[in-house]
Amino acid sequence: MRQRAVILVVDDEVSNIEILSEALEEEHDISFATSGAEAVRVARSLLPDLILLDVLMPGMDGYEVCRVIKSDPLLMDVPIIFTTALGDQEAEVRGLLMGAIDYLAKPISPVIARARVRNHVEMKRMRDELAELAVTDALTGLGNxxxxxxxxxxxxxxxxxxxxxxxxxxxxxxxxxxxxxxxxxxxxxxxxxxxxxxxxxxxxxxxxxxxxxxxxxxxxxxxxxxxxxxxxxxxxxxxxxxxxxxxxxxxxxxxxxxxxxxxxxxxxxxxxxxxxxxxxxxxxxxxxxxxxxxxxxxxxxxxxxxxxx
CATH class of the missing domain: 3.30.70.270 (Reverse transcriptase/Diguanylate cyclase domain)
Structure with a gap:
């Protein structure tokens, strides 16, 4: 895994991207997309370690982006945190059932964002290490x-x-x-x-x-x-x-x-x-x-x- 995790921030409001970038850029490499379609393209080329995904976007909304990513063999293991001002339990449950791992409520608290992202990146790092052991041949060190x-x-x-x-x-x-x-x-x-x-x-x-x-x-x-x-x-x-x-x-x-x-x-x-x-x-x-x-x-x-x- 890369030494610094790559975080993809997806939001149609540039101000929200700026807030998250400022909160996270000290520990992580940040990329961004301002639409759902762009998010899928960037994710496939970048293979980020985590995606912060706005729910309400024009055109392809966050739920549809999540569905596409979780059905893509290349991206299905990338954790997604939804960012939303919806604040209702039904929306949260819908996102979690689609494969998201967490929610961040808007307006974004930089302190909470840093803590949540740090925890989920570390969990992904541990999962990746276990997955690497599972696909490694013990005798030769090659894949299995x-x-x-x-x-x-x-x-x-x-x-x-x-x-x-x-x-x-x-x-x-x-x-x-x-x-x-x-x-x-x-x-x-x-x-x-x-x-x-x-x-x-x-x-x-x-x-x-x-x-x-x-x-x-x-x-x-x-x-x-x-x-x-x-x-x-x-x-x-x-x-x-x-x-x-x-x-x-x-x-x-x-x-x-x-x-x-x-x-x-x-x-x-x-x-x-x-x-x-x-x-x-x-x-x-x-x-x-x-x-x-x-x-x-x-x-x-x-x-x-x-x-x-």
Whole structure:
């Protein structure tokens, strides 16, 4: 999580934004929006840590903004505090049932705003830390299958707005069962940790995600990366694993540990099915193994097409 929390203030009255900004800017980074539609756009690009949301706005009101945010996989975990002068219990209950975590009454008290925001930001920080543990593989320190599924769904949703590509890499340590049988499970764990480190060094951007997909299988999600670039990353992974020089006398491919890699790339367009990336990349991994292992094979595909089971 970022060192300073990012707070998005949404209000059609600039004076209210100024009051909240002055109250919060010493501890947090503040961004703002003056309409509901703008709030959704800014939230999707900024991914704030907390949203202070005015209820009564012309056009898209705060309730509708809350509904949109809570139905968006990219934003659904962002806490929302409503700011309102309504002051009636029915309005508060409605907002809380829609997913808001708290209310601030207008006129805003800077002292109360600071305390409420500080508490909710700290609670979110703790939730994020627990969530990070839940999606981390203990052996390698990479993400786990849950992290992969969450990141893939979020990236496809985000990139669909621009139609940008997304690439997925799946790799498998060749003849790993034989490695475990020959050298023991402790050596097998060390091997997987070293392969994971090589994989992590090969990915280029903070938005790229590397995970241990299961057993000796790993995967990478590469948002906004075209096919040729993804193939280049896959080749770097293969070469980095070779440079580890981990002995593997039981391999039919080489006297050292090698990996087989499948790559799948598609544009993120409306109707794209996130699971298709994994299925296509897995089919390419199968081809890489069938071609003699220690290979990289990839393809582009239409993410909206119906794939055979």
């Amino acid at each position: 299958r849950r992290r992969l599924e969450k990141s893939l769904n979020q990236d496809v949703s985000r990139l669909t707005e621009t139609g940008e590509p997304l690439s997925v890499i799946i790799l498998d340590v060749d003849f790993f069962k034989r490695f475990n049988d020959a050298y023991g499970h402790a050596a097998g764990d060390r091997c997987l940790a070293m392969v994971a480190a090589a994989l992590n060094r090969a990915i280029r951007c903070a938005s790229d995600v590397a995970v241990r997909y299961g057993g000796e299988e790993f995967a990478c999600i590469l948002p906004a990366m075209g096919h040729e670039q993804a193939l280049d990353v896959a080749m770097q992974i293969k070469e980095r694993v070779l440079l580890l020089g981990i002995p593997h006398a039981s391999s039919d491919t080489a006297p050292i540990v090698t990996v087989s890699i499948g790559v799948a790339t598609a544009a993120c367009v409306p109707g794209a099915v996130p699971d298709h990336w994994m299925r296509v990349a897995d089919s390419q991994l199968y081809l890489a193994k069938a071609a003699g292992r220690n290979n990289v094979i990839g393809t582009t595909f239409d993410a909206t097409e119906v794939l055979p089971h």
